[in-house]
Amino acid sequence: xxxxxxxxAARPDAAPGPEHFRLETAPLPMxxxxxxxxxxxxxxxxxxxxxxxxxAKSYAKPxxxxxxxxxxxxxxxxxxxxxxxxxxxxxxxxxxxASHGLSDGVGVVKLDPSIAPLSTALGVLGMPxxxxxxxLNDIAAAHPGETIVVSAATGAVGSLxxxxxxxxxxxxxxLAGGAEKCAYAMAELGYDICLDHRAENLTxxxxxxxxxxxxxxxxxxxxxxxxxxxxxxxxxxxxxxxxMIAWYSGAENPPPAPLIWGAILRQRLSVRGFIIFDHYDxxxxxxxxxxxxVQSGAITYRESxxxxxxxxxxxxxxxxxxxxxxxxxxxxxxxxx
Amino acid sequence: xxxxxxxxAARPDAAPGPEHFRLETAPLPMxxxxxxxxxxxxxxxxxxxxxxxxxAKSYAKPxxxxxxxxxxxxxxxxxxxxxxxxxxxxxxxxxxxASHGLSDGVGVVKLDPSIAPLSTALGVLGMPxxxxxxxLNDIAAAHPGETIVVSAATGAVGSLxxxxxxxxxxxxxxLAGGAEKCAYAMAELGYDICLDHRAENLTxxxxxxxxxxxxxxxxxxxxxxxxxxxxxxxxxxxxxxxxMIAWYSGAENPPPAPLIWGAILRQRLSVRGFIIFDHYDxxxxxxxxxxxxVQSGAITYRESxxxxxxxxxxxxxxxxxxxxxxxxxxxxxxxxx
Numbered sequence: 122x123x124x125x126x127x128x129x130a131a132r133p134d135a136a137p138g139p140e141h142f143r144l145e146t147a148p149l150p151m152x153x154x155x156x157x158x159x160x161x162x163x164x165x166x167x168x169x170x171x172x173x174x175x176x177a178k179s180y181a182k183p184x185x186x187x188x189x190x191x192x193x194x195x196x197x198x199x200x201x202x203x204x205x206x207x208x209x210x211x212x213x214x215x216x217x218x219a220s221h222g223l224s225d226g227v228g229v230v231k232l233d234p235s236i237a238p239l240s241t242a243l244g245v246l247g248m249p250x251x252x253x254x255x256x257l258n259d260i261a262a263a264h265p266g267e268t269i270v271v272s273a274a275t276g277a278v279g280s281l282x283x284x285x286x287x288x289x290x291x292x293x294x295x296l297a298g299g300a301e302k303c304a305y306a307m308a309e310l311g312y313d314i315c316l317d318h319r320a321e322n323l324t325x326x327x328x329x330x331x332x333x334x335x336x337x338x339x340x341x342x343x344x345x346x347x348x349x350x351x352x353x354x355x356x357x358x359x360x361x362x363x364x365m366i367a368w369y370s371g372a373e374n375p376p377p378a379p380l381i382w383g384a385i386l387r388q389r390l391s392v393r394g395f396i397i398f399d400h401y402d403x404x405x406x407x408x409x410x411x412x413x414x415v416q417s418g419a420i421t422y423r424e425s426x427x428x429x430x431x432x433x434x435x436x437x438x439x440x441x442x443x444x445x446x447x448x449x450x451x452x453x454x455x456x457x458x
Numbered sequence: 459x460x461x462x463x464x465x466x467a468a469r470p471d472a473a474p475g476p477e478h479f480r481l482e483t484a485p486l487p488m489x490x491x492x493x494x495x496x497x498x499x500x501x502x503x504x505x506x507x508x509x510x511x512x513x514a515k516s517y518a519k520p521x522x523x524x525x526x527x528x529x530x531x532x533x534x535x536x537x538x539x540x541x542x543x544x545x546x547x548x549x550x551x552x553x554x555x556a557s558h559g560l561s562d563g564v565g566v567v568k569l570d571p572s573i574a575p576l577s578t579a580l581g582v583l584g585m586p587x588x589x590x591x592x593x594l595n596d597i598a599a600a601h602p603g604e605t606i607v608v609s610a611a612t613g614a615v616g617s618l619x620x621x622x623x624x625x626x627x628x629x630x631x632x633l634a635g636g637a638e639k640c641a642y643a644m645a646e647l648g649y650d651i652c653l654d655h656r657a658e659n660l661t662x663x664x665x666x667x668x669x670x671x672x673x674x675x676x677x678x679x680x681x682x683x684x685x686x687x688x689x690x691x692x693x694x695x696x697x698x699x700x701x702m703i704a705w706y707s708g709a710e711n712p713p714p715a716p717l718i719w720g721a722i723l724r725q726r727l728s729v730r731g732f733i734i735f736d737h738y739d740x741x742x743x744x745x746x747x748x749x750x751x752v753q754s755g756a757i758t759y760r761e762s763x764x765x766x767x768x769x770x771x772x773x774x775x776x777x778x779x780x781x782x783x784x785x786x787x788x789x790x791x792x793x794x795x
Binding site for chain 1: 509516517680684693699700701702705708709712713714715716717718719720721722723724725726727728729730731732733736
């Protein structure tokens with residue numbers, strides 16, 4: 122009996138490539154006392170994983186060379202010597218990029234498959250969804266009638282920010298990569314307008330879309346999305362900063378720091394960085410509000426699914442370039458029988 | 459009868475020089491109905507004036523070429539057709555860089571010369587003092603026991619930030635230009651330590667001074683002070699940003715924007731830009747607290763005085779290079795008889 126895992130083969134200096142990952146096969150471990158063995162069904166791919174590939178000091182320990190890449194999964198328990206978990210339990214667990222794994226139960230949550238499709242525990246009802254909800258409500262303190270710009274508007278986080286902002290009675294402007302995503306944002310997610318972040322005249326397009334200026338910028342991207350939004354922010358606008366995917370692997374021709382510092386000063390901006398792992402105390406309130414909306418279909422979501430663990434690296438590299446359309450998942454194993 | 463004024467002669471592209479100013483003599487105007495004529499005693503020189511020399515969009519209208527440089531002054535009324543102001547009144551007024559000026563009373567405050575030396579209305583009890591007090595209390599929400607780094611630690615703003623923070627029971631670390639200012643900061647202003655912002659290993663020196671990290675960075679300077687402080691900020695630290703004098707005229711080798719954006723994200727910082735002109739509603743509370751402390755000598759202050767309006771440009775250019783030591787003033791005329 123063996124299992125498969127993808128380990129960090131080397132640290133990227135700039136944009137990562139396939140050479141930084143390695144697929145390995147290893148003997149399937151058996152659970153010791155107080156452990157369970159689970160089989161991965163869904164693996165979540167998220168931009169934060171780029172940070173874990175680097176040795177630079179950050180908010181979390183990096184993955185070491187040769188270690189299994191970290192990641193959240195939906196899995197089911199196939200053997201257990203843990204009193205809290207039984208064979209057949211379906212769990213949300215930090216199994217990493219692996220077909221199977223042992224757990225002592227730390228950081229593991231049992232899922233109720235009747236609430237929503239299991240994959241939503243990694244997306245709209247999981248970490249990205251909580252990020253959207255906390256960012257909009259707690260970090261940006263969004264109010265009805267305000268105007269918000271959401272970068273990565275159709276991504277796992279942005280797609281929920283946009284829908285929640287619209288439900289709140291805000292004017293919602295999306296920035297996304299390409300016409301197809303922009304059309305989806307307006308037709309399905311309720312954005313008032315969605316602009317292609319590659320447009321040459323993006324600053325002017327945002328100004329046209331919001332002549333009175335922007336109250337809130339929900340920042341997932343940085344790069345041109347940031348540069349084009351900054352001059353359109355109202356005096357005293359707020360920025361909720363939870364990602365900067367355009368700059369995770371270094372930046373080509375990044376703007377100089379004084380551009381940003383000067384905007385914060387002259388426009389009296391409030392900028393708050395946040396990492397969702399600080400805010401899990403808000404999960405019950407988030408689920409109480411959003412789970413029924415997903416169940417009823419009032420909130421929609423979209424998934425990009427890669428088939429098979431072996432395709433996780435390619436899917437992750439595509440995600441870093443904006444190749445995903447909605448929440449990026451890897452189907453590692455079949456649903457429970 | 460004539461008066462003297464200094465006008466903007468040309469807009470600087472980078473660091474300004476004497477060629478961007480011109481001293482003019484003009485006929486002394488007489489007050490019309492609803493106006494008064496005042497004679498300048500003290501002119502305040504402040505870093506924000508660099509912004510007014512540029513045409514770039516900012517929070518205030520720029521000075522036009524040929525117009526008198528803007529600035530706050532202490533002055534006395536020498537002729538009046540305004541019902542609210544009588545000859546002999548001493549006022550705080552936006553007279554600009556001029557020996558005399560007309561006013562319709564807008565933005566003018568009568569001063570009580572018995573409270574403190576008149577010049578303090580431009581410094582420790584004026585705009586810079588209010589900036590320090592609002593920044594520390596309202597913007598940074600400073601608390602006893604926290605550790606703060608104050609850039610431009612002996613400047614008009616920083617010198618009060620340091621003293622107020624110390625009185626609040628904080629650990630107070632200053633950054634200032636050179637050994638003399640640092641010695642003054644520790645001996646007279648109560649800083650626990652003051653570091654030369656030109657030190658090669660400033661990041662390490664701050665780390666040594668605050669091994670537990672920094673809760674609040676009071677930002678007047680940007681440049682190396684910012685770069686060295688950022689890595690020493692605690693998770694969830696706050697930055698009160700009211701100036702960036704090192705970058706007002708462009709920056710040599712500025713850091714790239716991702717350095718700052720990444721720090722805000724990973725360290726979950728809150729950065730708030732503020733401009734004191736938004737906060738004048740706080741002036742009474744500020745004066746109620748700080749004026750008695752200045753009167754009793756519990757709060758001290760230091761002034762750099764240039765003699766004569768004609769020396770205002772040189773003093774201002776020196777201020778932009780950190781050549782002032784304390785609040786920079788120009789003695790334009792003698793005190794009232």
